[in-house]
Amino acid sequence: MKKLFLAALLAISVSTFAQTSYEKAMIDKIAQVEQQRKSDEFTALTNDFTRIGDKEKNQWLPYYYAAFTNIQKGRIAMREGKMTELDAIAAEAQKPLDLAMGLSKDNAELLILQKMIHGLKMMVDPQSRFMSEGMLAADALSKAEKLDSENPRITLLKAEDTYYTPEQFGGSKTKGLELFQKSLDQFKVYKPKTALDPNWGKAEAEYFLVNKP
Template sequence: MRKQILSFTLVLFSLLSFAQSAYEKVMKEKIAKIETSKTPEDFQILANDFQRIAEKEKGKWQPSYYAAFSYIQKGRILMRENKVQGLDEIADQAQKYLDEAQSVDKNAEIQLLQKMIYSLKMMVNPMERYMTFGTKATEQFAAAEKLDPNNPRIALIKAEDVYFTPAQYGGSQTKGIELFKMALDKYNSYKPKTDFDPNWGKSEAEYFVNQAPK
C-alpha cells in the first residue's frame, strides 16, 4: 500500500511539475511578444493568447493582466491614429480581464492599467468625458504612484501624459523628456518580483530620451 501511495504521489508530482513548466514556457513566449507587437492586429492576437492562458490559470493574476494590457495597447495605437470610434468596446474588453486580475491580487501594476483604461475611455470625447473618466484616471494614477513610487511604468505613463498634453493644458515636451529620463533611471534599477511580473516600457523610455537634443 505504501508503495502504491508513493508511486501515485510521484506521478502526481510529475504531472504538476510538467503543467507548471508548460505554463512557464508559454508565458515567457507570449510576454516576449509584447516588445515585438506593433499593430492593433498583433495585440489582438496576443490578447487572445493570454485569454486562453487565463482561462486555465484561474489562481494567477498575470495572464488576465496581460490580456487586459494587450487590449489597452491595441486601443492606444488606434487612439494615436485618431481612430477613436471603437475605443469604448476595446476598453470594456480590457476592463473584463483587469477585473479578473484584481479578483486574484491588488497591486500598483493593476491600478496603473485601470488608469490607462479610463484614459482610453476619456479620449473617445475628451471635452465631454474629462470630468468623469479623466478624473477617475487621475485618481487611479495617484493611488498606483503612492503604492509603488519607484515603479518605472508609473513614471513612464506620467512622462507620456506630460509630453503629449498640449502646452495650454499644462503639458510640455521638454518636461516630458526629463520625466522619460527619470523613468529610464528607474527601469535600470527596478527588479520585477517574478519572471512573469510586468517589465514592459523600457524601450519607449529609451526612444524618447534619444529624441532629446544633445
C-alpha cells in the same frame, strides 16, 4: 508506505510539469507582445492570453496581458485617429482586467492598466471627459504609486501626461522629458518579481529621450 511515497512523488512531478507548461506558454506569448505592430495581431494575443487564464483559473498574469494587448490595440487606433473605436476597445480590455483584479488585490501593475483604460476612454472626447475619465485615470495612477512608488511604468505614464498636456493646463514638455529620464533611471534598478511579471516601458522612455517627438 512505498506506494504512498511514489503516489506523492508522481503528484509533485505532474504539478511541476503543469506549472512549467504554463510558464513556457506565457513566456512564448509575452515575447510576442513587443514584436506585434498590427491591431489584429494584438487581438490574437489577447485571445491566447485569455485562453491561458481561463485554463489556469487562479493566475492573474494571463488576464493582465489580455488587458494589456487590448490596450496596445487601443493605442494603435489612437495613433491612426480612430477615436470612435476606443470605447469598445477599452470595454474589451476592462473584462480581463476585472478578472485579474479579482485574483490579485492591491496590485500596482493592474492599477497602471486601469489608468491606461480610462485614458483611452478620455481620448474619445478629452474636453468633455477630462473631469470623469481623466480624474479616474489620475486616481488609479495615484493608488498604484502608493503601492509601488519606484515602479518605472508609473513614472512613464506621468511623463506622457506631462509631455502631451498643454502648458495652460499644467503640462510641460521639459518636465515631461525629465520624467522620462527618471523612468529610464528607475528601469535600470527595478527588477520584475518573476520572468512573467510586467517588464515593458523602457523602450518608450528611451524613444522619447532620443527623438523628443
